Amino acid sequence: MSESPSKPVFNIAHLPGRHPEHDAGVTFLIHSSVVGVCVVASLAWPAAARAQPRATRQAEVMADFNARVTAYVDLTKTATQGLPALKRTDDPAEIASREDGLGEAIRAGRSGARPGDILTHETARVFRRIVKADFRRRPQHGQKVMRDEIPHFRPKVNQTYPSEWPLATFPATLLAALPALPDGLEYRLLSEALILRDVKANIIVDFILDVF
């Protein structure tokens, strides 16, 4: 995919359920509105306009990421429809079986899922920069403690998170620097990876390698 500044790297038409012609119309309308707003805004606030290109680019990447996350959430809703939901019980076997059931249904619903479907190349580039920057700024002892707690296994998409491994604490300040996720999804760290984990189904939804 080209990264030429004149051409958007992400195209919302790549997402499931989008029709290219519809999107072309929407794009035209958006472009028209943006041009109009920009003309007015540039008269009143020229300083702000200078700061926009990078912010706009990041906003595009994040909008794409959010759209993909939303698509995943929608898919899980469809895939798990009719299955018993996790609910309070004093029977741990029931929790385990429902968790497994959700995991199986989601795996079946996205059997063709590949690494990068949600955490795309472009999103990964932004996230890596954030994680690396956070890690580098920690004192040496802090880096060691963080590393020591991180599990060491290579993730796979749709894999059940192995219960024998701890869920490494996610640094609170790093969490605040990443985009918020909807309820039921979370970020976690592995040896060299940042994963996106479905909490209720306990499956690895997607991951980015070489984040440190």
Place this chain on the structure above:
Amino acid sequence: MARSIRRGVGALALVTGGWLAGPAAQELTLPLKPDSVRFGVIGDSGTGGAPQYEVGRQLAAYHQKFPFTFVIMLGDNIYGGERPQDFIQKFEAPYKFLLDAKVLFYASLGNHDDPNQRFYTPFNMSGKRYYTFKKGNARFFALDSNYMDPVQLAWLESELKSSGSDWKIAYFHHPLYSSGMHGSQTDLRVLLEPLFVTYSVDAVFSGHEHFYQRIKPQKGIQYFVSGGGGQVRTGDIGASTMTAAGFDADRSFMLVEVADKELSFQAISRTGKTIDKGTVPMRAPVPTTAGAGVPEVIWRDPGPVASLNLLDAGGTQHRPDAKGTFTFLREDTQATNPTFDVADQQGVQWKVTLGEEARTETAATRLVRAAGYFVDEDYYLAELTVRGVTMLQRGGGLVSASGLIHGARLERRPTGVGKVRTWGWFDNPFLGKRDLNGLRVMMALLNNWDLKEVNNSIYEIGGERRYAVTDLGASFGNTGNAVTRARRAPQEYADSRFVGSAGSDLIDFVLHNVPISPGALNVPADRTRARMEDVTRQIPRADAKWLGRRLSMLSDAQIRDCFRAAGYTPDVVGVYTQAVRKRIAALNAL
């Protein structure tokens, strides 16, 4: 299914020697006051190993002497696999005596716990990763320190704020203070400690470190580490001046009693030996917002004006360290300019604002403070580095990849200060009084056209309610409608009219705010804007002169300092200083 698990517990307990053969409780140091709240504390317990069972037996033995009604769990409740049999082996069997005695367990999540443990009824988490519950006069806050996201923080602040309980006790897995292998969790501390301080949390219990450690009170809060419920890291408590007491020779647990204004604690080893004991007094409560009888103040004599240091906002000891590293906390996407919170290396929280208002706000707060009015404590930094600020929804383009930011205003987030509500220019207890009228003139002097009610706040501090203007960013330009007004326009400010019509007793100061089209006055927001012009109209001459006299005590150097503190170039400082001096002279000439 539940019944079969209970049968399983019985079988397992027999294999492991049973719970009835437990030891007799030894010394009990707790006061056993009538109607007290009594509970046990276990952390990092879920190994399923023999030592966990031995701790369970000690707990059962002490329950005979000290009938506690619940146990708080500090995380790592189930280590390793989380199959159904693990819940039996690592929880139900070791604590069967207590479970049978109807003792409730309230779990928090550790890094070894699957968050789906929240659905396990015996952990009483109500299906939530973090939750709160009340026992007697104490409210407990069980947090998920593995994943402290902004949603959880907002929830915590809201719950702390609305808690009417005498005692506030927080517990979670990762310790904010510890001298063990993992050490203090500073990432968490910068987020949680300000909330604990502000809302008067009394005691905090954590695990993660496999030992017992009592920390000397930090900012008035008593911290305990009690992570030896199943494992121990022998000799792991490092030398530290913050340690009040510690025990890392064996497994341990705690018993706690809360009665009236005192929390009593006893830490006990696996063998029943008392390893620490003591009492914690209740912290002073946050000032209430009841209002009745609370003095209200809008102006206070700042003392000798000529000696005010206007380069600083609150004394040199409050100034942020421009060379230090700040940690990004959260973004405020509702503010007019790009705004986010950071914490410095001392844990002080600051609100950072980027954009054109950073300078004007900084300069305006100093002048307003010099006049004797309450303002936020603002500093302008030409450059600062913020860790983790790379994903701003707004203003991302103003931040370099390394977190370097140019031109930011830092507003100190004070602790122990509660915002009561906003106040309106036409709805406050000072209407018609000199002190309010002086502030109205001050707004005209600054050309601060953004006089919305939301920009005014009442703070409760030191037993009084202080009325403050908390957003002065629209100052030092010219006033006008949405098209004609401008911020940070020194020459326009200097050239604009200050005194309008002057009657014998009442003065109208100039503050234009009427919308572009008169027809637009039908829009409520525009009607509000038009009304703002009245803020600076019909002001008694004597009150305006009073303010003029006060401001005339400022030297040119002091006025210059207001603008120097805001990072303006010497030329601009000169223009603004002359313009302000001219306006002060105009007040004195009335």
